[in-house]
Amino acid sequence: MQFGMLVGCLLCAQRIFRGDMTVGDFVLFLSYLNQMYVPLNWFGNSYRVIQKNFVDMERMLEVLREKPEDSEPLMVVEDPTSSQEPVPADHIQVDSVQGDIEFSNVSFCYHLEEPILRDISFRVPAGSTVALVGPSGSGKSTILKLLYRFYEVDQGSITIDGWDIRSLPPKALRRFLGMVPQDTALFNDTIRFNIQYGRAGCDFEEVTLKEVQRSARAAQIHNKIVTLPAGYETQVGERGARLSGGERQRVAIARTMLKNPSIVLLDEATSALDTYTELSIQSALQTMTRNRTTLIVAHRLSTIVHADLILVLKDGRIVERGSHNSLVRDPRGLYHRLWFTQLREDQELARSYRPSCSPDSTTDTSSVTVSCCEDGVE
Numbered sequence: 001m002q003f004g005m006l007v008g009c010l011l012c013a014q015r016i017f018r019g020d021m022t023v024g025d026f027v028l029f030l031s032y033l034n035q036m037y038v039p040l041n042w043f044g045n046s047y048r049v050i051q052k053n054f055v056d057m058e059r060m061l062e063v064l065r066e067k068p069e070d071s072e073p074l075m076v077v078e079d080p081t082s083s084q085e086p087v088p089a090d091h092i093q094v095d096s097v098q099g100d101i102e103f104s105n106v107s108f109c110y111h112l113e114e115p116i117l118r119d120i121s122f123r124v125p126a127g128s129t130v131a132l133v134g135p136s137g138s139g140k141s142t143i144l145k146l147l148y149r150f151y152e153v154d155q156g157s158i159t160i161d162g163w164d165i166r167s168l169p170p171k172a173l174r175r176f177l178g179m180v181p182q183d184t185a186l187f188n189d190t191i192r193f194n195i196q197y198g199r200a201g202c203d204f205e206e207v208t209l210k211e212v213q214r215s216a217r218a219a220q221i222h223n224k225i226v227t228l229p230a231g232y233e234t235q236v237g238e239r240g241a242r243l244s245g246g247e248r249q250r251v252a253i254a255r256t257m258l259k260n261p262s263i264v265l266l267d268e269a270t271s272a273l274d275t276y277t278e279l280s281i282q283s284a285l286q287t288m289t290r291n292r293t294t295l296i297v298a299h300r301l302s303t304i305v306h307a308d309l310i311l312v313l314k315d316g317r318i319v320e321r322g323s324h325n326s327l328v329r330d331p332r333g334l335y336h337r338l339w340f341t342q343l344r345e346d347q348e349l350a351r352s353y354r355p356s357c358s359p360d361s362t363t364d365t366s367s368v369t370v371s372c373c374e375d376g377v378e
């Protein structure tokens with residue numbers, strides 16, 4: 001195009017020089033040329049964009065055609081697979097789900113050579129709270145993942161209200177399960193969207209800002225959100241990177257509160273919070289889980305003493321079960337040891353602060369105040 005314009009201009013210049021053309025003719029020539037170039041440019045651009053989109057489309061189809069590997073069946077459990085008759089999704093009325101959960105002789109492994117859960121059997125009667133405790137890696141979170149149908153059990157069965165969960169389409173199942181996971185994944189969108197997402201697949205569009213705010217208040221995050229420049233419309237960044245771990249966890253709690261599910265699964269739901277926020281949020285969680293089937297995974301045992309049943313897991317097996325009072329009385333039990341270890345740690349922590357903050361301390365009071373503030377203790 002540039003070359004064509006150059007040649008055209010040189011020809012015009014030669015003709016004007018010879019007197020065959022006026023300067024006005026030259027301007028006319030340039031205008032015509034420009035008018036012709038605009039659509040030509042448009043065609044060129046469109047061709048380039050279409051080419052690029054074809055390449056992108058090809059890549060996207062490659063991703064869609066990708067078959068999940070056998071060893072990583074995460075999120076691929078789509079079709080009902082139990083021997084029971086599949087339950088059509090529209091047969092399941094979310095409001096009518098009682099939430100009676102039963103694990104019967106469940107065994108599971110991620111990799112063939114490494115069993116993670118062995119012969120797990122327990123029942124969570126509708127409306128009750130069961131806590132799973134035990135050393136790290138004992139399989140607590142895996143139990144919740146199986147219930148959520150991220151994976152299929154290898155042996156045994158899991159039923160909800162008598163339905164084998166393998167006979168339920170995962171989408172229908174997840175409509176009445178609400179999970180607050182250990183690592184909350186947030187979408188790169190606004191805080192409002194991320195809370196509202198709790199109702200995805202139900203009435204997402206109809207959720208009002210008031211409802212979102214009510215859940216955020218219950219999850220103790222509302223006051224923080226309103227201090228942000230864009231409030232509820234603040235972008236949280238990739239995977240919620242612009243929020244702290246505790247804030248992300250509270251957004252996840254608000255999301256679950258908004259969903260209002262029949263069954264609540266809390267996987268270390270308050271582990272990223274400081275003790276003060278945890279205490280205040282615990283009361284909100286207890287309100288949410290009252291009369292609702294709840295499975296809690298917790299490391300801090302003081303947060304699950306109210307549970308109707310506590311299951312102690314070790315190496316993928318249930319080694320103890322009972323209420324807090326009965327378990328803590330057994331001096332040979334794992335729960336007893338865990339409880340008193342945590343109690344001792346808490347007491348030692350409290351004692352380590354006391355000398356410098358004690359009013360009886362022989363230290364000068366002014367220096368005491370400074371050292372307390374430096375430690376972050378009021």
Ligand SMILES: Nc1ncnc2c1ncn2[C@@H]1O[C@H](COP(=O)(O)OP(=O)(O)OP(=O)(O)O)[C@@H](O)[C@H]1O
Nearest residue numbers: 110111116134135136137138139140141142143297
């Ligand atoms: N996706 C996975 N693939 C392979 N192994 C896994 C996977 N997820 C967990 N595991 C293994 O399964 C075992 C149990 O993990 P799980 O997360 O259930 O334990 P946990 O008791 O919840 O631990 P924690 O208290 O530390 O969260 C661990 O040994 C872990 O390494």
